[in-house]
Amino acid sequence: MLRLTNIYKLFNPGTVDEKTALAGINLQLNPGDFVTVIGSNGAGKSTLMNIISGAMRPDMGDVLIDNQNVTQMPEFKRSIFIGRVFQDPMAGTAPRMTIEENLAMAYKRGQGRGLRLGVTRRRREMFREQLARLGIGLENRLRAKVGLLSGGERQALSLLMATFTNPRILLLDEHTAALDPARADLITRLTETIVREQRLTTLMVTHNMEQAIRLGNRLIMMDKGRIILDIDPDKKKSLTVERLLGEFEQISGHKLSDDRIVLG
Numbered sequence: 651m652l653r654l655t656n657i658y659k660l661f662n663p664g665t666v667d668e669k670t671a672l673a674g675i676n677l678q679l680n681p682g683d684f685v686t687v688i689g690s691n692g693a694g695k696s697t698l699m700n701i702i703s704g705a706m707r708p709d710m711g712d713v714l715i716d717n718q719n720v721t722q723m724p725e726f727k728r729s730i731f732i733g734r735v736f737q738d739p740m741a742g743t744a745p746r747m748t749i750e751e752n753l754a755m756a757y758k759r760g761q762g763r764g765l766r767l768g769v770t771r772r773r774r775e776m777f778r779e780q781l782a783r784l785g786i787g788l789e790n791r792l793r794a795k796v797g798l799l800s801g802g803e804r805q806a807l808s809l810l811m812a813t814f815t816n817p818r819i820l821l822l823d824e825h826t827a828a829l830d831p832a833r834a835d836l837i838t839r840l841t842e843t844i845v846r847e848q849r850l851t852t853l854m855v856t857h858n859m860e861q862a863i864r865l866g867n868r869l870i871m872m873d874k875g876r877i878i879l880d881i882d883p884d885k886k887k888s889l890t891v892e893r894l895l896g897e898f899e900q901i902s903g904h905k906l907s908d909d910r911i912v913l914g
């Protein structure tokens with residue numbers, strides 16, 4: 651499904667600010683894998699997501715999706731089969747456009763070229779059905795401007811837009827971190843449901859240790875540009891936050907230094 655081989659990324663090479671963000675990442679996701687990612691500040695988590703989405707190119711190594719080498723493919727082309735939700739609720743949607751226009755845009759992306767942006771009656775009904783799945787009443791507000799929605803509502807819409815064309819890979823980049831606990835909870839539940847129902851292959855960066863353990867079937871830990879531990883489904887089931895932090899310390903030789911850490 652997704653395969654990363656020997657990925658390296660260096661920022662500002664040859665200057666005093668030189669920084670190795672990724673130092674030889676190898677990772678394989680199998681169809682339906684839901685992998686949570688934790689790590690210290692600056693471990694390379696966002697850079698990894700950027701390289702998978704095509705927002706950045708690696709200096710070395712390859713990104714393969716369904717055995718196709720997409721390393722040099724630009725982001726807009728990859729967006730046909732990669733869905734992504736960012737931390738910032740403002741990032742995934744166009745505020746001046748209505749809910750249905752935003753959905754039409756996301757729908758068009760999934761269908762490739764040639765489709766008009768217009769919203770036909772049939773498509774409107776489909777959008778209404780999809781919005782109803784979120785369970786927060788957005789199906790009755792199709793013509794509301796997205797800029798008027800709350801952060802939680804926008805993030806729910808972003809999640810729907812990223813997933814309703816069934817992407818091959820779903821990237822969740824701390825997508826609940828900017829929300830208050832109740833809204834973060836809602837988005838987490840929606841994520842679980844959508845990923846399960848559509849069997850989406852998912853990679854989720856989180857600072858919430860309890861969430862990292864509870865969600866998904868695999869957990870990877872990153873430190874200094876490397877994956878230092880990949881916890882399989884069997885081991886993950888019996889994991890606790892204490893054990894997780896203990897393992898991190900033992901392997902990396904230092905405590906998990908994450909200024910946004912939430913223990914659960």
Ligand SMILES: Nc1ncnc2c1ncn2[C@@H]1O[C@H](COP(=O)(O)OP(=O)(O)OP(=O)(O)O)[C@@H](O)[C@H]1O
Nearest residue numbers: 661669670671689690691692693694695696697698
């Ligand atoms: N555009 C950039 N230019 C220069 N350095 C960068 C850039 N992006 C990231 N870095 C550096 O690369 C390293 C990895 O950064 P990255 O944002 O991927 O880490 P992260 O694990 O997502 O961190 P955090 O948990 O703090 O968000 C860090 O040292 C960071 O300062």
